Amino acid sequence: MGLGCKNAAGGRISRALRLLVLIVLALVTIEYVYGWIFGATYIRTYLSARLYNITQFTFRDNETQIKNETATTRPLPGTLCDLTPSGLGPVRVNKTEVELASLENKFPEVGLGGRYTPPNCTPRHKVAIIVPYKDREQHLAIFLSHMHPFLMKQQIAYGIFIVEQAGSKSFNRAKLLNVGFVESQKWESGGYQCFIFHDIDLLPEDTRNMYSCPEQPRHMSAAIDKFKYKLPYQTIFGGVSALTEEQFKKVNGFSNRYWGWGGEDDDMYKRLNAMNYKISRYAMNIAKYVMLDHKKSAPNPKRQSILKQTDKVFKEDGLSTLEYELIKMVRFQLYTYLVADIDKES
Numbered sequence: 255m256g257l258g259c260k261n262a263a264g265g266r267i268s269r270a271l272r273l274l275v276l277i278v279l280a281l282v283t284i285e286y287v288y289g290w291i292f293g294a295t296y297i298r299t300y301l302s303a304r305l306y307n308i309t310q311f312t313f314r315d316n317e318t319q320i321k322n323e324t325a326t327t328r329p330l331p332g333t334l335c336d337l338t339p340s341g342l343g344p345v346r347v348n349k350t351e352v353e354l355a356s357l358e359n360k361f362p363e364v365g366l367g368g369r370y371t372p373p374n375c376t377p378r379h380k381v382a383i384i385v386p387y388k389d390r391e392q393h394l395a396i397f398l399s400h401m402h403p404f405l406m407k408q409q410i411a412y413g414i415f416i417v418e419q420a421g422s423k424s425f426n427r428a429k430l431l432n433v434g435f436v437e438s439q440k441w442e443s444g445g446y447q448c449f450i451f452h453d454i455d456l457l458p459e460d461t462r463n464m465y466s467c468p469e470q471p472r473h474m475s476a477a478i479d480k481f482k483y484k485l486p487y488q489t490i491f492g493g494v495s496a497l498t499e500e501q502f503k504k505v506n507g508f509s510n511r512y513w514g515w516g517g518e519d520d521d522m523y524k525r526l527n528a529m530n531y532k533i534s535r536y537a538m539n540i541a542k543y544v545m546l547d548h549k550k551s552a553p554n555p556k557r558q559s560i561l562k563q564t565d566k567v568f569k570e571d572g573l574s575t576l577e578y579e580l581i582k583m584v585r586f587q588l589y590t591y592l593v594a595d596i597d598k599e600s
């Protein structure tokens with residue numbers, strides 16, 4: 255009788271276990287197909303947003319667009335995209351100002367939030383393009399108008415993130431890039447493996463300049479028209495640069511301490527150097543960029559003295575100490591728009 259009891263209890267437990275397994279499987283399937291659970295704003299925010307005080311979200315809640323988005327961001331399993339897609343080469347840069355609104359219908363292939371996945375092959379790279387932004391409205395449309403067709407030709411999966419600085423302090427490019435790194439990972443199911451940190455006033459002139467991450471960090475904007483297509487100095491890492499998630503985390507991201515123009519890119523160079531990375535570059539005839547006109551910002555007078563401390567302090571200044579408040583997140587048709595108050599010293 256004792257045995258019978260045990261068997262009955264055992265049966266109940268195993269039935270309960272089977273039910274549990276079924277429920278978990280169902281949840282995993284739902285997550286996989288729809289990205290609902292970890293895609294859900296509140297759970298995600300709760301799970302990954304301790305330091306980051308998120309006060310407001312603005313989603314475009316549009317059934318049609320969401321459905322289309324699912325179609326464009328989930329590649330069908332199949333053949334890998336070509337390592338170097340055919341038809342790559344020099345492209346013209348059109349610097350004519352355009353209306354942002356007039357662009358919205360020009361690129362129907364691009365999914366909500368400026369995200370794209372090649373339709374006919376499985377992309378080898380999933381790339382977040384992080385663009386720090388402040389008072390450059392005239393450049394935004396020109397940038398998007400150039401970059402979307404450029405990137406689509408390369409058959410990569412990508413998302414464009416425009417990170418705007420709120421608050422009252424002077425521009426802090428590096429801290430905005432850190433914010434872009436954290437936020438782009440948070441909002442994309444599966445995350446990104448490759449990050450291109452991109453000034454908005456630089457437009458690439460050759461599609462052989464692949465927006466991907468090689469084994470070593472890549473400095474991409476080596477040849478800029480304003481500098482007569484010459485490398486200004488050997489250790490330069492500013493303008494446009496590519497780092498894998500692993501590389502970025504190993505060097506603790508960018509410094510948060512550079513307010514005003516300059517220094518933060520040299521700081522990143524020192525971090526990479528300290529972690530034994532070697533900078534790679536494309537040939538100068540491929541790494542070509544056009545720079546859009548703008549007034550030069552005031553240099554940060556403290557940049558040299560902060561730079562002297564990099565080797566000693568970089569593990570305590572960067573991603574690990576990043577503090578900001580995300581004020582806004584909107585998925586527009588051609589880009590994901592993030593506004594962050596980064597005034598807090600850290």
Ligand SMILES: *[C@@H]1O[C@H](CO)[C@@H](O)[C@H](O)[C@H]1NC(C)=O
Nearest residue numbers: 304305306307308309579595
């Ligand atoms: C987040 O920021 C808002 C506005 O600055 C503030 O009122 C709120 O208390 C903050 N919440 C947390 C958890 O820090």
Ligand SMILES: *[C@@H]1O[C@H](CO)[C@@H](O)[C@H](O)[C@H]1NC(C)=O
Nearest residue numbers: 314315316317318319320587
């Ligand atoms: C959703 O988006 C489609 C296409 O952009 C548009 O035609 C439609 O009016 C939108 N619906 C709502 C409820 O916003």
Ligand SMILES: *[C@@H]1O[C@H](CO)[C@@H](O)[C@H](O)[C@H]1NC(C)=O
Nearest residue numbers: 346348349350351352353399
């Ligand atoms: C440049 O862009 C403008 C605005 O979209 C367009 O009118 C013009 O034809 C373009 N020029 C060239 C050479 O493609």
Ligand SMILES: *[C@@H]1O[C@H](CO)[C@@H](O)[C@H](O)[C@H]1NC(C)=O
Nearest residue numbers: 318319321322323361362363
């Ligand atoms: C998805 O987008 C394409 C192109 O933008 C459009 O033709 C199609 O009607 C959309 N599908 C749905 C279900 O809205």
